[in-house]
Amino acid sequence: MKDHYVFPAIFEQEDKGISIEFPDLPGCLPCAGDLETALSNAKEAMLLHLFGMEEDGEEIPEPTPFDQIQVGKHQTLVLVEAYMPPFRAKQHKRFIKKTLSLPSWINAEAEHAGINFSAVLQEALVEKLRLQK
Incomplete structure (x- = not known):
């Protein structure tokens, strides 16, 4: 279990907002109406997803190297950072x-x-x- 993670996310601009996909974290699919909220939602969703994986004893994969991810026309690759210790403590309400x-x-x-x-x-x-x- 690590304390610090950085995973690539694909932000896709759509008519109704921004959808977000983490290629290395299947099922972690936040969305938002604007870029600022998208960045915040991506981080929060990734923290929750990683915490859930830790709690379930699942192995957390190594992130795919940034230069090995292909993006489409309306997509942007973004690195999302998560520092787990304060999030873990908050989830345990200790x-x-x-x-x-x-x-x-x-x-x-x-x-x-x-x-x-x-x-x-x-x-x-x-x-x-x-x-x-």
């Missing part, structure tokens, strides 16, 4: 305990306001790292 420091006056104000420190830290990290929930 929590870890962190110790942090903050000024006592902020702590007092936050406790008085009934702030959930864990929720605020999670929301701030998701925003800061531009992650999807």
Whole structure:
């Protein structure tokens, strides 16, 4: 099991949007209405597909070399990258305990306001790292 994967994907422009195919990952077939969403959907679908293969004990193939893939007239070859550790952790919904420091006056104000420190830290990290929930 590797932590980092890069697989080629074929993006095909169609009338209703973009369809995506991963030649090395049969059944991983996301789609999107525009290029930005297509890139995001391709990565998310590949992460889910690889995670499912890992969970099922399937062997993950080596990616076909970029220069060995033929594309058609309305197709573009795109390399999609997946870093598995944070995705795996998110799928298992495992929590870890962190110790942090903050000024006592902020702590007092936050406790008085009934702030959930864990929720605020999670929301701030998701925003800061531009992650999807």
